[in-house]
Amino acid sequence: MKGCVIPLLLVILLLATSETIIVVDLSYPITEGAVSLLEDAVNLAGQIGSKKVVVILNTNGGTLSATEKIVDLMKKSGISFAVYVPPGGRAFSAGSIVLLASRVAGMGSGAVVGAAQPRPYDEKVAKAVAGWISSLAESSGRNKTAARGFVENNVALSADEALNYHIIEVKADSLDQFLDKIGWSGSLLYLNPGPRTSLLLLITNPDNAWFLIMVGVILILIGLAHPTYIMESAGSVLVLLGFLGMDLIGADLAAIMVIAIGSATMFLELKTGHGILAILGAIISSIGLILVYQSLPFLPMTVWSGTLVLILIFSSSLAGFYLYKIRSAMKRIPVHSIESLIGKEGIVKKKIKPGGEGVVLVESELWTATSDEELEEGEKVVVLGVSGLKLVVGRRER
Numbered sequence: 001m002k003g004c005v006i007p008l009l010l011v012i013l014l015l016a017t018s019e020t021i022i023v024v025d026l027s028y029p030i031t032e033g034a035v036s037l038l039e040d041a042v043n044l045a046g047q048i049g050s051k052k053v054v055v056i057l058n059t060n061g062g063t064l065s066a067t068e069k070i071v072d073l074m075k076k077s078g079i080s081f082a083v084y085v086p087p088g089g090r091a092f093s094a095g096s097i098v099l100l101a102s103r104v105a106g107m108g109s110g111a112v113v114g115a116a117q118p119r120p121y122d123e124k125v126a127k128a129v130a131g132w133i134s135s136l137a138e139s140s141g142r143n144k145t146a147a148r149g150f151v152e153n154n155v156a157l158s159a160d161e162a163l164n165y166h167i168i169e170v171k172a173d174s175l176d177q178f179l180d181k182i183g184w185s186g187s188l189l190y191l192n193p194g195p196r197t198s199l200l201l202l203i204t205n206p207d208n209a210w211f212l213i214m215v216g217v218i219l220i221l222i223g224l225a226h227p228t229y230i231m232e233s234a235g236s237v238l239v240l241l242g243f244l245g246m247d248l249i250g251a252d253l254a255a256i257m258v259i260a261i262g263s264a265t266m267f268l269e270l271k272t273g274h275g276i277l278a279i280l281g282a283i284i285s286s287i288g289l290i291l292v293y294q295s296l297p298f299l300p301m302t303v304w305s306g307t308l309v310l311i312l313i314f315s316s317s318l319a320g321f322y323l324y325k326i327r328s329a330m331k332r333i334p335v336h337s338i339e340s341l342i343g344k345e346g347i348v349k350k351k352i353k354p355g356g357e358g359v360v361l362v363e364s365e366l367w368t369a370t371s372d373e374e375l376e377e378g379e380k381v382v383v384l385g386v387s388g389l390k391l392v393v394g395r396r397e398r
Contacts, residue, residue: 018184021179022053030062030072030094032113033201035069040189042077052184054082055102056175061093062118064129066204071101071136080104084178085111085159092116097129097151099168106170106178107159113167114149114156126151142166146212211308213242214282216318282312338391341367345396348379352393360393369393 024041032320040054044369074081083099085091089101092115099105099113107113116133118125125284130151146165149155162168172178181186193201203209219235344362352358352375360369360381369391375381381393 008310018083018190020048021051021184021186022050023056023175023188024053025056025190026098027056028201029057029065029203029205030059030070030098031204031206032063032069033197033204034059034062035073035110035201036197037068037191037193038070038073040194041198042079044189044191045079048189050189051078052080052082052186054084054175054179054184055098057083057085057091057095057099058089059089059092059095061095063094067094067097070098070317074098082106082178082182082184083210084172084175085110085173087111087173092156097133097136098149100133100140100142100147101126102142104182105168105309106172106174106182106343107168108171109159111154111159113162113328116150117152137167138237148172202339207308211242212238214312216242216317218315218333221323222319251254282315336385336391341391342385344383346381346383346393347380348375348377348393351375351377360391362391367391 022041022045024037026034026037028037032286037052038055044053045053051283083091083102083105085099085105085107088110089108090111091107091113094116096116116129118129130148132150134144134148137144137262143166146155146157146167157165157167160172160373161166163171170178172181186345192325203212215236218236219238221235223235341362345365346360346362347365348358348369349361350359352360352369352371352373353369354372354374357368357370358375361367362383369381370387371393371396373380373382375393375395380396382396385392
């Protein structure tokens with residue numbers, strides 16, 4: 001029977017037809033993870049011969065490079081893309097560009113589209129994006145003047161306004177109603193992100209990528225102070241994943257340098273061991289995160305960004321305190337060092353003859369001891385020195 005088991009994906013592919021509509025839930029920032037998700041949709045469409053993909057869009061924005069790749073994919077794949085913003089959803093910034101690149105678009109009650117002005121405002125970037133978004137609107141048969149307003153005046157439109165200004169074709173309060181109004185019929189095949197796409201969606205969020213780098217630095221820092229090779233390895237992996245997710249090759253150089261300086265400052269904590277540099281490094285790297293957002297004009301900072309900054313600073317404080325304790329402990333003579341017993345008082349538990357051996361109780365532990373004197377059980381002694389693992393004791397002066 002084992003040879004008759006057919007994987008679930010194969011069953012889906014066998015049941016799917018050219019009339020199947022692939023549904024993609026793009027409720028994520030427009031990053032490389034979103035690009036991967038839509039690439040998966042195009043590949044799946046090719047496997048089953050479908051020509052229709054509907055994107056459920058709900059996003060606050062994303063990176064310009066990822067937006068360009070998604071638009072190219074939508075325009076060159078030979079597949080009809082429909083974009084639907086559900087009730088109460090958002091197609092802000094980069095999301096509005098994705099919507100305008102679709103063949104047909106719709107929105108639900110309470111949904112909003114627009115607000116695509118680069119932040120911080122850069123006239124050169126704004127003019128380039130305004131021209132691009134206008135061209136996309138025109139090629140899709142939509143209102144290019146209203147589209148330019150998204151960039152030039154940071155205009156945001158409700159569903160009714162978007163319909164009146166011909167930014168979208170229909171208003172619908174459910175996906176089924178949307179598909180019915182645009183005349184798309186067929187079975188729906190919902191595409192779930194695969195392992196690779198799920199990882200990219202997670203780490204390409206700038207908040208998460210930056211946080212991975214900082215946590216990785218902290219783990220490496222602790223690992224170097226207290227070598228286990230586990231923390232160093234785990235920290236290195238997190239740092240690499242963070243750099244991958246942040247797409248540093250295309251990121252602003254100043255942001256990279258600030259984050260690197262912040263990380264280096266945290267490493268200097270190994271030299272001082274008082275915790276201040278760990279906290280200072282975390283603050284500097286937080287400034288680097290702000291610069292990253294400034295180099296990504298379509299991706300706004302969120303409450304989550306501030307929360308991650310606070311978590312990092314708190315974690316760095318704990319790491320600095322931990323390193324301080326380690327450094328302090330390393331300066332002290334270990335509690336169980338035999339040399340630390342010199343000068344301590346004890347009691348004879350087994351008689352010691354001159355030049356012979358006996359047993360003494362010192363610091364709640366029994367030790368083999370020698371002496372030049374004859375010492376009876378119960379006598380109080382003082383540790384004069386050590387010989388290997390034996391104590392050299394003498395009668396305590398009264």
